[in-house]
Amino acid sequence: MFMRPVPLLLAIALVPLLAGCSAAPVSVASNTYPAVPNGYAETVNLFSAEPVAVWVHGHTQLAIVTVGSVDCAPIPTAISAPDAATIAITFVRSPNKPCSVDLSPTTHEFKLPAGVDVTGAVTVALHFDYETPVDYTLEVHD
Numbered sequence: 001m002f003m004r005p006v007p008l009l010l011a012i013a014l015v016p017l018l019a020g021c022s023a024a025p026v027s028v029a030s031n032t033y034p035a036v037p038n039g040y041a042e043t044v045n046l047f048s049a050e051p052v053a054v055w056v057h058g059h060t061q062l063a064i065v066t067v068g069s070v071d072c073a074p075i076p077t078a079i080s081a082p083d084a085a086t087i088a089i090t091f092v093r094s095p096n097k098p099c100s101v102d103l104s105p106t107t108h109e110f111k112l113p114a115g116v117d118v119t120g121a122v123t124v125a126l127h128f129d130y131e132t133p134v135d136y137t138l139e140v141h142d
Contacts, residue, residue: 029108046103053124054140072099073106081113088125
């Protein structure tokens, strides 16, 4: 009795494809940490859980502070500048399980997309690509 090579080869060929389907999302943030940037603690309301946008590193980077489980912070997967006064960022749910039951700030720092004019007012359009999508439009705090 011998094994037929076709099913075995097919199974071997499918393994990399199936592994690719379960890959974790990749963050586009240059830095992520479980805290609020220095000097901005009063701008974050843990109970509203609404994100906050602030300038960091002398207006050279943007920081978005999200509130939620420290173990399952959302992951930013895309950033763009539709125009000189707008930055668009998409977040997806963290694949981490289980999530802690806490309300903690997580800061996501981003290098600015080309073409953003930091000398004027900048609006951030956040899209949380969840089962029920959530969108925010934020002004960046100085």
